[in-house]
């Protein structure tokens with residue numbers, strides 16, 4: 001790393017305030033995280049003045065890059081009217097309409113403040129609607145940090161070695177059955193045993209919290225079929241994938257209709273947001289139109305709605321095809337570097353998301369990801385940081401590319417990778 005004395009000093013203060021010195025565990029890395037002072041386009045600048053081309057993008061929301069002038073102007077204009085929470089506003093209607101027009105299977109929705117809230121409420125709603133208790137989730141699937149889903153979960157809960165965290169009552173964990181992503185037989189076995197008790201299957205359509213893993217052909221189709229046959233709901237957690245690959249939820253890219261969808265990240269343009277939505281008859285069970293309680297002081301607050309609206313309006317006119325091609329070409333170049341080096345590694349890529357795994361020929365499920373060489377990944381992370389490139393400080397996150405990234409950026413990334421893999 002370059003000189004990071006100011007980050008180090010801030011971390012010392014932070015460490016006395018926050019557990020582990022951070023306000024979310026995924027931000028931590030040894031010996032201390034970088035404190036970011038500013039960000040513009042595809043780059044972030046730390047408090048010591050070092051700049052990095054960023055492939056973290058705030059863990060996903062910043063698909064336009066940072067400080068987009070059109071978003072900023074729109075939000076500044078809107079904020080002149082104030083930033084009141086706790087009352088309906090015109091912006092929530094416009095954003096909701098925009099989402100339903102571009103993701104029509106989200107017939108009715110509710111805005112919340114995070115992806116965690118979104119999946120928590122979606123799960124409760126599925127249980128209420130079906131009158132059943134059991135939730136099926138995928139091993140390594142991450143749906144936020146609440147009790148219902150922190151069971152053999154991904155992201156920071158893997159990185160920090162607490163796959164089933166202390167503090168979750170056994171009674172809650174006992175209502176969750178864990179299957180394997182991309183493994184139809186593992187889902188089938190659970191339905192054979194518990195079919196009539198299963199309220200819902202929840203999964204990320206593209207796995208993004210054990211690194212990145214695309215769905216194998218037929219897997220998501222099978223989830224749709226088996227849930228329909230058993231009267232269970234299918235929940236797609238699109239907190240990462242919503243509006244990532246095209247201007248729509250990923251469900252429309254693959255043509256599979258879930259009963260409920262959760263979103264977050266991009267639809268709030270970098271301000272706190274979450275959404276759960278889906279079939280009208282299911283969503284109408286939510287208070288006040290139905291009995292399933294859900295509320296929030298800051299839900300659909302005007303700041304998040306303004307950021308979301310400005311970002312989504314811009315995304316509606318953005319060329320996802322070019323972005324996806326840029327990242328696909330980058331993945332091809334990385335693959336060539338791996339082959340040329342004679343080393344064992346692989347890269348998974350879907351649209352503007354990718355992740356590299358060392359020591360594996362291919363990564364198709366959670367077990368593959370877990371057996372990748374995490375030590376080498378962390379050495380790669382540090383190597384790239386020295387080159388001025390910031391990738392997530394964990395094997396179990398996904399690299400994101402924004403509309404602000406250029407071919408020069410991706411070439412520089414590939415060059416950094418080449419130096420590392422040949423070393």
Ligand SMILES: Cc1ncc(COP(=O)(O)O)c(C=O)c1O
Pocket residue numbers: 113114115116117119142143144145204208209237238239240264265273274
């Ligand atoms: C798929 C998925 N679901 C849910 C969440 C939780 O979202 P949040 O961090 O906004 O609570 C995340 C990421 O954090 C995620 O990747």
Ligand SMILES: NCC(=O)CCC(=O)O
Pocket residue numbers: 024025026027059060142155156208209397398
């Ligand atoms: N992929 C996991 C996340 O994006 C979580 C971010 C956080 O908890 O800070």
